[in-house]
Amino acid sequence: MPTILNVAYPLAPVGPDAIGGAEQIVTLLDDAIVRAGWESIVIAAESSVTRGTLVSTPLPDGPLGEDARRAAQERHRAAIEAVLRQRSVDLVHLHGVDFHRYLPPPGVPALVTLHLPPSFYPPEAFRPDRPDTFVHCVSRAQHAACPRGARLLPPIENGVPVDDFAARVRRRDFALALGRICPDKGFHLALDAARRAAVPLLLAGRVFGYAEHEAYFHREIAPRLDALRRFIGPVGLRRKRRLLAAARCLVVPSLVPETSSLVAMEALASGTPVVAFPTGALADIIEHGVTGFLVRDEREMAEALRAVEALDPARCREAARARFSANRMTGEYLELYRRIIAGRGSLWPQ
16 A cells, blocks of 8 residues: 655645645645545644645745744654654655755655746756656646756646535535735726726635735735725635536736646536636646637637626536546656655656
């Protein structure tokens, strides 16, 4: 029975109600490992929820500045060392953008999943100076954007539990935007487009304690809120499912190349079309004019918010079932785990 140690980003809890995409993927992998009859160990921030064995590390008090990051990384490093010293681990799977800060010494093979745009990572992330360390991306678009010479396995594209988003609720008139509230996500543009289109919009998500994120919320989000454009804060999984199923559309106004978009996949699984900028993998996820609209600016976004009623929810659900299954994704990860544990040298593309 293999033992897999998943290591999440130190500053974001994992679990069914996780905000970030990487944390949601860790949750799905932990569940799949347990269902396969393997042993799952997860190192993650306190308040995380796992099916396997959770080794939690404390979250810092106060603002999430550089000192807090460094302290959290050191706690993660110590937790990894303790687990490897006390348990027989077959594979370490790292997910944090700062994984290079706590990559364990050579010994147990390591898999690194890059969840964020390649520009967010230092050069050494793409060719780790450690034997038996394998790096891969979560979409073809992200893989193609990596630096020339990066040593990468083929991507494993993200997926979502499609059937869990099949709720049938009454469709409402509001548009929905959902995610971490930070400048990269461009939610102020969604609010502007909704006002231009005279469409109600609900913005759901968490403002993490980074100075830049809090400043963005107070400078760009709060002044744009009114009776029809509302910020409703973080939502748990059950409420997220209801909101996605009820919304006229999901709006994804990201200003950086999205490596994937789990919430866009969840929206399609709910029968809800997606309006988005064609950044990164979003251009591959959304079929323009069928499962949503790819737009270039606020004006086109406003037009799309009014036009989504013409799209067929059934086509959205069909696309999600065909392309974005979590079972497909976790099956590919389990097979990769097996291959790494059994014989690692043959993994690299010829």
